[in-house]
Amino acid sequence: MAKVITIANQKGGCAKTTTTLNLAYALTKLGKKVLAIDFDSQANLTVCYGINNPNEIKHSIADLMIREIEDEDFPEKKDYILNHNGVDFIPSSISLSTVDAKLQQSTIFAEKTLSDILDRIKDDYDYILIDTCPSLGILTINALTAADEVIITVNPQLLAMMGLQDLLKTIKKIKKKINPNLDISGILLTMCDERTNLYKQIVSDVREACSGFVPIFDTKIPTTTKIGEAIYYGLSIEEYASSSTAGKAYMEFAKELLSKED
Numbered sequence: 001m002a003k004v005i006t007i008a009n010q011k012g013g014c015a016k017t018t019t020t021l022n023l024a025y026a027l028t029k030l031g032k033k034v035l036a037i038d039f040d041s042q043a044n045l046t047v048c049y050g051i052n053n054p055n056e057i058k059h060s061i062a063d064l065m066i067r068e069i070e071d072e073d074f075p076e077k078k079d080y081i082l083n084h085n086g087v088d089f090i091p092s093s094i095s096l097s098t099v100d101a102k103l104q105q106s107t108i109f110a111e112k113t114l115s116d117i118l119d120r121i122k123d124d125y126d127y128i129l130i131d132t133c134p135s136l137g138i139l140t141i142n143a144l145t146a147a148d149e150v151i152i153t154v155n156p157q158l159l160a161m162m163g164l165q166d167l168l169k170t171i172k173k174i175k176k177k178i179n180p181n182l183d184i185s186g187i188l189l190t191m192c193d194e195r196t197n198l199y200k201q202i203v204s205d206v207r208e209a210c211s212g213f214v215p216i217f218d219t220k221i222p223t224t225t226k227i228g229e230a231i232y233y234g235l236s237i238e239e240y241a242s243s244s245t246a247g248k249a250y251m252e253f254a255k256e257l258l259s260k261e262d
Helices: 015-030 044-047 061-070 098-106 110-118 138-145 164-176 197-210 227-232 238-241 243-257
Strands: 001-010 032-038 081-083 087-090 127-132 148-155 183-194 215-220
Touching: 001 138, 015 032, 015 044, 015 087, 015 127, 015 148, 015 164, 015 183, 015 227, 015 238, 015 243, 032 044, 032 061, 061 110, 087 148, 098 110, 098 138, 110 138, 127 138, 138 164, 148 164, 164 183, 164 197, 164 243, 183 197, 197 215, 215 243, 227 238, 227 243, 238 243
Parallel strands: 001 127, 001 148, 032 087, 032 127, 148 183, 183 215
Antiparallel strands: 081 087
16 A cells, blocks of 8 residues: 655745655656655646646546545546656646635535545555645645655745744644644755855754754755756656756655665
């Protein structure tokens, strides 16, 4: 049965989508069967997987969520699970914003809707990665409720500590009241420029704030134009420039993540 990992941070610009894209490919290359889920109405991950007009997709994650909410029949897996360069994925679309409203109006197990969907497909994968929207709304709560672990991406170039405590409180509350199996896999520092004093200060702040109860991954993802170039061509950084610093870093991160399973 798959381990479900949600990649989260309510701030934008923290490389959640980039991390989902590249971690999924790296795990696949390491021999794991992986499913990536775009759980953001902006559908950036879907575009990264080569779908230029996500709103024309018949069976997106939004469609599946609505079917689950309204207790309708599901399409066959082959109709909603797509594949790009060896990685299975479920696309998103702007319709997911409508689902957000539906979930907020629902009072019966609304936070478990995504979890119920994943129960249908967990046995087919080793890992399911969920890319989330930049908020702490009901969609992100669904993603955390469905998860076994959460990876928190933090960009040291931003005011990284702003909102981090809110996210940690939300995770703690979900673990206490909804999903007792939810654990924090760790904080992944992304878009790092180790030469700057700002990077050193932010890393120090994160370590001080999280020391003792939230692990920080040893692997750091460097800032590089290669990641943006890879996304433009619809490729993971490993496919586009495996020898680049970011290409090596994401592969090392995948190996570090797997080492935690041993």
